[in-house]
Amino acid sequence: MCRHLAYLGPPVSLRSLLYDPPYGLLRQSWAPRDMRGGGTINADGFGIGWYPGGGDPVRYRRARPLWSDTTLPELAAVTVAGAVLAAVRSATVGMPVQETAAAPFAEGRWLFSHNGVVRGWPDTVVPLAAGLPVRDLLTLDAPTDAALLWALVRHRLRAGEDPAAAVAGTVAAVAAAAPGSRLNLLLTDGVTVVASVAGHALSVRRTPESVLLASEPLDDDPGWRAVPDGRLVVATATGLHGRDLAVAGRDVSPRGPEFGQRKGQLMSAEPLEIYLEEQDLGRDLREDVRFGLTARPKWLPPKWFYDARGSELFEEITRLPEYYPTRAERAVLAEHADEIVELTGAKTLIELGSGSSDKTRLLLDAFTRHGELGTFVPLDVSVSALRQSTRQIAAEYPGLRVRGIVGDFTRQLDRLPTGGRRLVVFLGGTIGNLLPVERAEFLTAMRAALEAGDWLLIGTDLVKDPKVIVPAYDDAAGVTAEFNRNVLRVINRELGADFDPEAFTHVAVWEPAHEWIEMRLRAEHPMRVHVLGLDVEFAAGEELRTEISAKFRPEGAAAELADAGFERQAYWTDPDGLFGVTLARAD
Secondary structure, eight states, X not given: OOEEEEEEEEEEETHHHHTSSTTSHHHHHHOOSSOOSSOSOOOSOEEEEEOOTTSSOEEEEESSOGGGOSSHHHHHHHOEEEEEEEEEOOOOTTSOOOGGGSSOEEETTEEEEEEEEOTTTTGGGXXXXXXXXXXXXXXXXXXXXXXXXXXXXXXXHHTTOOHHHHHHHHHHHHHHHSTTOEEEEEEEOSSOEXXXXXXXXXXXXXXXXXXXXXXXXSSOOTTEEEOOTTEEEEEXXXXXXXXXXXXXXXXXXXXXXXXXXXXXXXXXXXXXXXXXXXXXXXXXXXXXXXXHHTSSSOBOOGGGGOSHHHHHHHHHHTTSTTOHHHHHHHHHHHHHHHHHHHHHOOSEEEEESOTTOTTHHHHHHHXXXXXXXXXXXXXXXXXXXXXXXXXXXXXXXXXXXXXXXXXXXXXXXXXXXXXXOEEEEEOTTGGGGSOHHHHXXXXXXXXXXXXXXXXXXXXXXXXXXXXXXXXXXXXXXXXHHHHHHHHHHHHHHHHOOOOOGGGEEEEEEEETTTTEEEEEEEXXXXXXXXXXXXXXXXXXXXXXXXXEEEOBOHHHHHHHHHHHTEEEEEEEEOXXXXXXXXXXXXX
């Protein structure tokens, strides 16, 4: 097994990567700390590639141990570069020890390295090699598995595949042809590094201006994070992004708490900050039920829809043909995410009522491509949902600090992280669930929690023909009706009530005077419900309001933001004009 590294960032000396660190490539050539697959040293050659002055890379390769080269230390001390790929080699038995077999391999702006072995070489990969042009086979750098892997990746690059697809596709194809292979690849053009982890190890250390990827950490800096097996990492000097590799026969998905907080791990989801305990939720539920069921007319707040079953039902609702808000808002974010990143330049992204953070991934992807985002802070009332989503986000976006807050966005805004350039996102049209006076209080509190120059991105469902709105809340399949009745099941379970959910009919009503839609539960016959020591009477046909969803006009939404101290900077809608997304800055 070989060792390799890639660096992107401000120019540094080659010496600072090869010789100076206590576990740099020099040390790894004779005493690696994490050697697998046979052998204990990497003495069969080495190579360094770097990018001088923005041109194509320069290489220095030798078919000897790194420690035996007496010229390189002086050269490395005076050579600086902002992009470097270097490797030390341990040749597989039967493969030659020659200079052209040492990584990095090169063509044009590309540098490539392989740490690992192709099992059953060469027989297992003969079908893959047969797919290459004859000229490529005749001009392999060396008769080695690494040289063939480079030819396979290079063939994909020449065919127009993006570098991440070229690496991922090669790994998948070789893993299928030669199961058990170790396919840890590095590919760079001096601007981006693509790395695969399939069968061995890779660690990452990131600063605001640089990224260093290495087979094993070069020192004991606590900033190193280990990439889980089966991952593809795409890195620039200011950003990291990761996704699963499709490796046949290998379970590569992170499982359980072992990918949580141990030193040296890439998935950096932190322990949740909990400001809303189970007893708080129980107290709030009791107060809401007692107050709402004794009011005239009766009502319940919509937040009690969302136990585990309610969350599943809502996810199903978002996929229904009648439910346009999710698709429309997603279309806006997909179209304008890069612009949002450019306008805000945010360092911290905060999401209120985050749930699964599904749509927010469009923003995270854009920040990964273009921004300098360092921290993602989702806030939600559900401990279980937040724990799951923070782990998933941390796995998908390596290097991103993920800090989950369990809280109520109407009460815990003072718990949001301070400092840096912040962007708060409040998506899904959730603000429409608040009454006008509640919206004003929320936006005022939101402004108080931010500093001048911070940003707010907010989604608002727009006023339109009720023939479009009402079916979104009363679908033909009855999923929304089941979701609506779920609040009664929550009360039965948590408070020992005896509601008969099936005795209530789901109703969705457009209220033109308020420009909002109401969801209600209508009693089909007279009944008495026992809860919290109360006897709650329902007359036949009496309705219990469970949700309002206000719809907005662009000028009205802008006015409400302005009243709270926000200035609208940009406003977008989907192509059909169904849903609006506003970007506002705190004055």
